[in-house]
Amino acid sequence: MPRNRQHIPRDERASELLAAATRVFVANGYAATTMTDISQAAGVARANIYWYFPSKDDVFAAVMNELYGAEIAELKSRNADLDAYTRLVTGLKQLYPYRSLHLEMHPRIEHSRAIHDSHETFMSWIRGLVHEVVDQAGAGIDKQMLADVIVATFEGARAPSETRPANELIPFILDTVLGGTVLLYRREIDQ
Amino acid sequence: MPRNRQHIPRDERASELLAAATRVFVANGYAATTMTDISQAAGVARANIYWYFPSKDDVFAAVMNELYGAEIAELKSRNADLDAYTRLVTGLKQLYPYRSLHLEMHPRIEHSRAIHDSHETFMSWIRGLVHEVVDQAGAGIDKQMLADVIVATFEGARAPSETRPANELIPFILDTVLGGTVLLYRREIDQ
């Protein structure tokens, strides 16, 4: 076993580390996993991670970018023809497995620009979908306020009060507030 | 200066520690304050805190119990004659200064029974108020679902997506969903 592996291109090695980190973070969460855990899962020395990532927060941000990026790309291609309401609720359902990792980003956002940016990228995707849906609202309602309510509901669902998941709470809000406009699509999602 | 102070009753000494911890937590948040910070603010050795509290989490829980307990007691006595809607919104406004400390409880809940209990006590107070308000809803709406939406909105407001505070989001939900039933009270709160 060679002491270094410089024949492996940098990007590939970084991807191996990322894959290992993803496994460990998904299994145990952010706070509970140590740099030692990640390095062992990747089969390298703990210090070696710092040649590829500046900090544990940056590893976390890269993991979340990959997880969210893959899901969002898939949702975009697979559902491009569907209406905004269906795309939003399908997305919420699809992303539910990463719920607790998402919540663990919150306390890190103010300490890490990478995590701030990763969170913001994801939230602006959600916000975009929400605005698409909310724009169908009637003249009487404050669309920006409704969008804020939905974003807050998303951030707060299961965090950690034992409410229902976001993909149940948010359709309720939309159905109640927007009324019949949106109810047409319910059948496709509830299967 | 005596090396010990056993002439001071235990409860009083614990209160001094709690007061010092409260100051530091309110000023800098939970994660950013160390046991050293607390001990220095109280003028004792770091290790001494452990004679009164089992852990940092327990100090935090005690601080939150005091903060919330005082606010809730005051709200109950001062607003006993008002309707539930007004009491809820007044409470949300009053508790806003402790927003970030509340959010810092979330990641600790699963690791500390004391924090879990403190959070739960507070949330069930909110939940009670929410149910009082929601019970005015018409026959057509799922009251339990609406209550869950409001609780999720509370937990997610400003956490950390730049939505409006809970005391703006939640009245919007209630006004929109419950309609005129509740609108009567708006003037008293918006002063």
Add this chain to the structure above:
DNA sequence: ACCTGAACACCGTTCAAGT
């Protein structure tokens, strides 16, 4: 350029030793 073991800094917690 890449990788490592050892050391460093920090922090929550424990403990033997004081009064």
Add this chain to the structure above:
DNA sequence: ACCTGAACACCGTTCAAGT
């Protein structure tokens, strides 16, 4: 019973030394 300084365990990060 109460209080302390020192030590311990753990973890993220740095660094000098290897290939």
